[in-house]
Amino acid sequence: MSDRLKQIKIYFIKFLRLFVKTGGWKAFIFGGVISLIIAMVVGDNMFVYGLNTESGCFSLISACIWIGIFNSIQAICKERDIIKREHRSGMHISSYIISRALYELLICIIQAVIMLVICIIFLDFPEEGLVTGNIMVDVFITFFLVLLSSDYLGIAVSSIVKTTTTAMTVMPFILIVQLVLSGVLFALEGNAALIAKITISKWGMEALGSISNMDGLPYNAAGWMIIPRDAYAYESGHVISAWLIILGFSLLYLLIGIVCLKFVDKDKR
Numbered sequence: 001m002s003d004r005l006k007q008i009k010i011y012f013i014k015f016l017r018l019f020v021k022t023g024g025w026k027a028f029i030f031g032g033v034i035s036l037i038i039a040m041v042v043g044d045n046m047f048v049y050g051l052n053t054e055s056g057c058f059s060l061i062s063a064c065i066w067i068g069i070f071n072s073i074q075a076i077c078k079e080r081d082i083i084k085r086e087h088r089s090g091m092h093i094s095s096y097i098i099s100r101a102l103y104e105l106l107i108c109i110i111q112a113v114i115m116l117v118i119c120i121i122f123l124d125f126p127e128e129g130l131v132t133g134n135i136m137v138d139v140f141i142t143f144f145l146v147l148l149s150s151d152y153l154g155i156a157v158s159s160i161v162k163t164t165t166t167a168m169t170v171m172p173f174i175l176i177v178q179l180v181l182s183g184v185l186f187a188l189e190g191n192a193a194l195i196a197k198i199t200i201s202k203w204g205m206e207a208l209g210s211i212s213n214m215d216g217l218p219y220n221a222a223g224w225m226i227i228p229r230d231a232y233a234y235e236s237g238h239v240i241s242a243w244l245i246i247l248g249f250s251l252l253y254l255l256i257g258i259v260c261l262k263f264v265d266k267d268k269r
Helices: 002-021 026-045 050-072 077-088 093-122 135-160 164-180 190-196 200-211 236-261
Strands: none
Touching: 002 093, 026 050, 026 093, 050 093, 050 135, 050 164, 050 200, 077 093, 077 164, 093 135, 093 236, 135 164, 135 200, 135 236, 164 200, 200 236
8 A cells, every 4th residue: 555655646746747847837827718708708697697697607617627628638648658668567557547636636726716716806706605605615616526527537538548639539529418418508308317417517507506596596687587496406405415426426537547547558569
């Protein structure tokens, strides 16, 4: 066990050095620009009208998913030959994935902070929070968990595919599935509703929509009301359940990454 912990420390420090050396901070600018555009477009009507709040929540959750996946979609496959060589020299795959996960966790925290700060500047948040008592803390937790789970999904995909080209080809399909099955663009029924339950977007929307009390707001300036939906119930337990499900996805994706990368030695030379 001590050997595995030592390897986790070594690789974590390696990733931090690469971050500095390769200008990894640029990802923060990229995510910040996306958040800025969304916040400016949504404007003052978010948390005021249900229609604008739903659009804003959907855009922010979509941005979290996109940024998270982009963080790591090429991270493993671009180092596949190095991983194979070091694995044969005694590196534990679990140590490598865990160290990568810890590094990405740190990145996601910073990205969530940046997104929240931008939202605070441009959006007028309600005074009270549903879960913690502070809505900004609730929103930060949601941003962070969706970013992290999407990031770890990227790690899983990057562990399965063998080239960066394949990874970037797969990425749009993953994003489309997440957006379509979020429950915002289309009403989901039957098999589609069941499949949606395994998407990050659905649970991210449920958490942020509930935190925003989306169904308790006038639909638009005309005052039409949204028909209440259980998916966005203004209940702290509902939000916590959504958070735990997203966290569960994160752990599952890491497990998939570890299992799939263990077959790296079987790659064709």
